[in-house]
Amino acid sequence: MNQGWIDELKQVIGENKVETKDSYVKRMSQDFYWYSPILKKQLSDFYADCIVKPSSVEEVIEVLAFSAQNRIPLVPRGGGTGNYGQIIPMEKGIILDTSALNKIIEIKNGIGRFGAGIKLGKLEADLANDGYSLRFFPSTYLKSTLGGFIAGGTGGIGSIEYGTLWDEGNVVRLTILTLEEKPRLFTIEGEELKKYIHHYGLSGVIIEAEIALAPYREWEDHLVTFSNINDALSFSESIAKSESIRKRLVSVSESPLATAFKPFEAFVSEHDSIVLLQVEKGDCDQVEELAHSFNGSFLPTFSEHVKKNKVRTTDFSWNHVTLWWMKHHPEATYLQGRFDTKNYLKQVELLKEKYPNEVLIHFEWISVGGSIVPSSQPIISYTTEERLNEIITYFKEIGVKVSNPHTYLIEEGGKDDWVELISLAKKENDPYQLLNPGKMKIGIG
DSSP states (O other), X not given: OOXXXXXXXXXXXXXXXXXXXXXXXXXXXOOSGGXXXXXXXXXXXXXXXXXXXXXXXXXXXXXXXXXXXXXXXXXXXXXXXXXXXXXXXXXXXXXXXXXXXXXXXXXXXXXEEEETTOBHHHXXXXXXXXXXXXXXXXXXXXXXXXXXXXXXXOOOBTHHHHOOTTSTTTEEEEEEEOOSSSOOEEEEEGGGGGGTTTOTTSSOEEEEEEEEEEEOOOEEEEEEEESSHHHHHHHHHHHXXXXXXXXXXXXXXXXXXXXXXXXXXXXXOTTOEEEEEEEETTOHHHHHHHHHHTTOEEOTTHHHHHHHTTOOGGGGSTTHHHHHHHHHOTTEEEOEEEOOTTTHHHHHHHHHHHOTTTEEOEEEEEEETTEEEEEEOOEEEXXXXXXXXXXXXXXXXXXXXXXXXXXXXXXXXXXXXGHHHHHHHHHHHOTTOOXXXXXXXXXXX
16 A cells, blocks of 8 residues: 555545545455456456545546646546456556446436436436436446446447447537546537547546436336247347337346246246346237247236336346356356347357357347347356357357457457547546556557
8 A cells, every 4th residue: 555645645635535444445446357257367456555435526636636646547436337347456546436426417308417426226216206217227227327337338228229328319428537637627429429438437537427318118027938049039039129019128048047037936947048028018918929929938927026026127137147147157157249130040059059058148139320139148158268268259250249258458348449539538638547557458659
């Protein structure tokens, strides 16, 4: 610990805003990187010198100025729910906890302006009172913050209708602070947003976000089981592309993944592949009819069961599927990939032929640029790094676009379309390369 500069920082920001307790610092320096056995081995021993929790934009400016003046590395932190070690400080320094920047600033004409530290779960509940909802959110929304989601996320529940963070109109404006001796505060929109979405906090600190909202709707949860994965996938595609059924979630888990979902144990067996749905209230009959046409079993009591027992079905979608499976199979891990819309059934067939016991299919249907596509987070039975890389290579060979969750480098994670723009913004906003150092290969000199 660098006690000298930490004492100085306490004088600047206030002693009660700086935490150095070892157990707390270590916990706040980590995310869910351990989903990856590769990252678990690489990142377990990294943690910050201290955690700083400013309660205003002015205090954030003071911390950033102090960091720049003393050349101290700094990593912005939201809820800590990322999966790639985004917030893990490779060069110690300061973790900037933004969770106190949690105000609802304005809601007007379907646009909301919020502090970056507001938790998405609380925000979703508060928006309902005004007749709105988030357009989409991660399965970790109870803990995730808005700024953290924008800085490290992609999409989630609701992306089947509204797409991802990059789709036009979802993120409207961002307010950014630079890491310089005299930090600059500015607001960006349009094409400039690409420099700060999924940027790991590398090119600036998100202070506020304006996002488009969805009208509030009542959703129903439904579960359909299938004896084989092909029928489940074909049914899920039909639901995903249906123009008469409004939905927020279309999630597919191959057997026996759903056996790990404890609240579902009365509804599924080890032989069932499942499709988990959130559809608008009133669309139940259409779902049931469609399920039967694909040899599925529609479970009419499921909706009432989860409602009565206050089960959040979103906790069994997206990367929560990985979490549930790992509770029973700690050796497992996962991949992220986008299958080919027209050829995904053949791609799945090839994977199951080559890796029948090592790859379990998990799809999440989403909209990207207005097209409905099969996104996926398949479960992988991990043995060695070499075998995992072989599986990744085969995914790519058969045409699956892989976003590799087993690297902490932003260029290698598969969301590399805008890395050059992020690098340019970093050069402008972080001249001493103090923001989250070690997470980008591209130099800024």
